[in-house]
Structure formats: structure tokens, C-alpha cells
Amino acid sequence: MAKLKPESLYIHIPFCAHICKYCDFTKLFYNERFVKPYLNELFKELDSYKINKVKTIYIGGGTPTSLSDEDFEKLLQKVKPYLCDGGEFSVEANVENLSKAKLDIMSRYGVTRLSIGVESTQNRRLKEIGRSHTYEDAVKVVNEAKKHGFDSINVDLIYGFNGQSIKDLENDLNNVLALDVDHISIYSLIVSPGTVFHNMKYKEQDEEESAKYYEYIVKILREHGYERYEVSNFARNKKYAKHNLTYWHDNEYYGIGLGASGYINGVRYENTKSLDKYLSGDYIANKEIVTKEKDFEYFLLTNLRLESGFLRKDFKKRFGIDFTQKYGNRLDKFVDTGDLRIDENRVKLTDQGMLIMDYILLNII
Ligand code: SF4
Structure with a gap:
């Protein structure tokens, strides 16, 4: 029996307006000079897969919203035709560049879901981890997104910072709950080699304490009507992240862009993290035939x-x-x-x- 084609598409935009101290994702400091060549190559890679239609598209990063309005629109215009009717179209956004203009563009191109990197609601902490927004900015942006009609919004939160007490965590949770969104993703801070925190010898929370904090998060979010449907993901009103469910159900997906990974026809692959290689059309760095x-x-x-x-x-x-x-x-x-x-x-x-x-x-x- 012929294998079904993947029904999900991930697209990676590696550019970021700033580099966070804990960041282990494939990212590049935003440089206008590289954006156009990158998008050109990305579109070539996308065309090379001869995708018909998919049920979910996720544009992640990096920071997709770090692109100029013009480039951002070009990207959405290119990607949108791949989505089937009624499909989920998600875009990751950072608070500092989720402008009204970007929200307008996303409304026009039928983006159905926003995932906003809030990360912490304590301004001191945001500064410490290298984020350039404040909690007040996050409140404004979430409200503006709702005004634009986005009713499927995720916010990301991190816990396990040095010196973070349960009381601090409680404040973060209360502040995130006050944003009144249907989806919350919460991750413990991981200090990976190659990150600024790793070089600073920043200490990860110990396992026992991390488990205690995690249990507290699950308890509070459940009390507020959020279902933990995946270990780090909580949803109200069954607003699950359909794209991510593709990964958690271990189904196949296309992965496009610098450092992206994909799973097609029984083969898992990882794209190169080298911009030079990527721009020369040498996309795939590793392949694994899944036994x-x-x-x-x-x-x-x-x-x-x-x-x-x-x-x-x-x-x-x-x-x-x-x-x-x-x-x-x-x-x-x-x-x-x-x-x-x-x-x-x-x-x-x-x-x-x-x-x-x-x-x-x-x-x-
Ligand atoms: S955490 Fe996100 S915004 Fe920060 S550097 Fe990494 S990819 Fe960019």
C-alpha cells in the first residue's frame, strides 16, 4: 500500500531581533542582507517537495515576526496555498515585533493560531534571560491579537530560573491566566551547551525541585480549567495545537528551512544549520531511515x-x-x-x- 503523504508542514524562519541567553534553537541575529536570499532558497526548498495540500502549517523560528512587513507578507502569500480548507495555520510571534501591521497581514492570509513567546511575567527576569519585552507589552499584544479576531492563542512560559520561588511561579501563573488565552505551553529551563547561560555556568533547577514546580503548575492550571493534554501543553475548550499533535502522534511531516527537521516516507531528516550551505541549496545534513x-x-x-x-x-x-x-x-x-x-x-x-x-x-x- 502506498504511504500517505504528510499532512503537516513546518517552516523555519531563523532570524531573531535579539539572542536569548538560554536559546538552543537554530537562530541567526537578524540581518536584512540575508533575509531575501534566505526566503528565495526557502521557497525553492518548499517547491522541491511538490506538496499538494496539508492540514496544518506551522511557521516557527527563530522569530517569524522579526521579518519586515513586506517579507512577512511574501512568506504568508507563498505558504498559504498549501493549506487545505479548514486547516490550522499557526505562526510563532515575539511580543516585541508582533505589531498591528503583522496582525493585519496574518488576518488577511488566514492565520488561525498564534503562539506568543511570553516566557516570564517578571520584568526583571525577562531582562535577565535576554528578552526585550515587558509583561505589560505582552498584555497589550495579546489584547490586540484578540481584537484582530484571533481566538486561538498560545503563550509560552518558562520556569526553573535561579532563585525562582514557588511564590514567583504563582505570580507568573496568575499573570498568564490573566491573559485569558486558551492554550499555555510551559517548559522548564534547560541549560544547553553553546548557550550564553551555559557559558555563564547558569545552574539548572535540580530534578526534585523541578518536579515539585511542575506538579504545582499542573495543579493550578487544572484548577483553572486547563487540560494537560501533553506533558508541557495545556488547553482550554479543546483548543489543542493540531500541528504539534502530528509530532506527538508520531505522524510524518514536511520540515523546511535552516535547521528544520522532517519525516517523510519512513525517513527522518535534519536540515543543515549552516546558512552558507543552505543558501547553496545543500539543505539536508542528516537522514535516518527509520527501522x-x-x-x-x-x-x-x-x-x-x-x-x-x-x-x-x-x-x-x-x-x-x-x-x-x-x-x-x-x-x-x-x-x-x-x-x-x-x-x-x-x-x-x-x-x-x-x-x-x-x-x-x-x-x-
Ligand atoms: S528563544 Fe526564540 S527569540 Fe530568543 S533567540 Fe531563541 S529563537 Fe530567538
Whole structure:
């Protein structure tokens, strides 16, 4: 049977108006000189995939909204025809350059979902991590986006800063809740090699404390009507990020742009992070043909991040074997401790299991 074509498209815009101290993404300091050649090459790469229509498009970065209005419009104009009717069209935005003009352009090109990097609501903290906006700016931008008719808005928040108390976290959560948006993504601060924080020897929160903070976040957001549907993602009114669900369901997707990754026809690939190589048309840096064993791994690494886990019948359909038959007694200890729940239909981690997800996966896979 012929494989279905991917139904999701990710597009990477690497430019940023400033570089955040914790940032581990593929990004470049905004330089007008490189933007046009980059967009030209990006469009060539996009054309090379001969994509028909997809159900979700996500333009991420970097900072897509760091582009000039003209370039930003050119990008949306190019990408929009790939989206099927009723599809999800998401754009990542930074507070400092999500102007009314950008919102107008996005409304005109049918963007359905905004993901705004708020990160912290304490101005002192924002400064410390290298962000150039304030919480007051974030409030203004979110309200302006709502006035423009965007009713599907995500805000990103980070926790686990040095010296952050539970009280500070509570303030951040209250301030984010006051933004009254339907989707919140919350990540613990990771200090990765190559980042400014890593060079500064900034210390990550220890695991035990991080778990305590995480449990607090889940509790507060649930009390306020947000469903944790993925380990770091919370939604109200079932406003899930459909594009990201493609990744968490371990489905295939096109990935376009500097440093982007994709998964097409059983092959995972990563694009080069070198702008020179990218601009010369040498897009792909690594390819991995996903073997059957690797496919099992990826499936669990992604699907167990979801609150709903996965259906055993879906596992069987994909792999031709029942989940319990495949993993046998490796599962028992986690079922006995109440970390993993397996019933006749579904496999999922419990609240307790989510806290030690990496450990469980390491032991099962
Ligand atoms: S965190 Fe976002 S805005 Fe900051 S440097 Fe990285 S990609 Fe750019």
C-alpha cells in the first residue's frame, strides 16, 4: 500500500531581533542582507517537495515576526496555498515585533493560531534571560491579537530560573491566566551547551525541585480549567495545537528551512544549520531511515507524552503486534507502581508516571 503523504508542514524562519541567553534553537541575529536570499532558497526548498495540500502549517523560528512587513507578507502569500480548507495555520510571534501591521497581514492570509513567546511575567527576569519585552507589552499584544479576531492563542512560559520561588511561579501563573488565552505551553529551563547561560555556568533547577514546580503548575492550571493534554501543553475548550499533535502522534511531516527537521516516507531528516550551505541549496545534513525497532521507539517517545496515551488498536494496526506482547514483563513494574495504566483499549502514563517519563521510557524501550 502506498504511504500517505504528510499532512503537516513546518517552516523555519531563523532570524531573531535579539539572542536569548538560554536559546538552543537554530537562530541567526537578524540581518536584512540575508533575509531575501534566505526566503528565495526557502521557497525553492518548499517547491522541491511538490506538496499538494496539508492540514496544518506551522511557521516557527527563530522569530517569524522579526521579518519586515513586506517579507512577512511574501512568506504568508507563498505558504498559504498549501493549506487545505479548514486547516490550522499557526505562526510563532515575539511580543516585541508582533505589531498591528503583522496582525493585519496574518488576518488577511488566514492565520488561525498564534503562539506568543511570553516566557516570564517578571520584568526583571525577562531582562535577565535576554528578552526585550515587558509583561505589560505582552498584555497589550495579546489584547490586540484578540481584537484582530484571533481566538486561538498560545503563550509560552518558562520556569526553573535561579532563585525562582514557588511564590514567583504563582505570580507568573496568575499573570498568564490573566491573559485569558486558551492554550499555555510551559517548559522548564534547560541549560544547553553553546548557550550564553551555559557559558555563564547558569545552574539548572535540580530534578526534585523541578518536579515539585511542575506538579504545582499542573495543579493550578487544572484548577483553572486547563487540560494537560501533553506533558508541557495545556488547553482550554479543546483548543489543542493540531500541528504539534502530528509530532506527538508520531505522524510524518514536511520540515523546511535552516535547521528544520522532517519525516517523510519512513525517513527522518535534519536540515543543515549552516546558512552558507543552505543558501547553496545543500539543505539536508542528516537522514535516518527509520527501522522497525526505531519506529517502536519513536512511537512511544512521542505518544506517551500525551495525557491520553495511545489506543492499543492503533499500535496493533501500525506494528502488527499487541503492545503488551511486544514489551511483556518490562511493563509490569510500572503498572504495579501505578505509573503506567494499561486497560483493554488504551496505554497511558498516570500523573505520577508523567513525572518520571524519561526513566520509564528508558526502561521500556
Ligand atoms: S528563544 Fe526564540 S527569540 Fe530568543 S533567540 Fe531563541 S529563537 Fe530567538
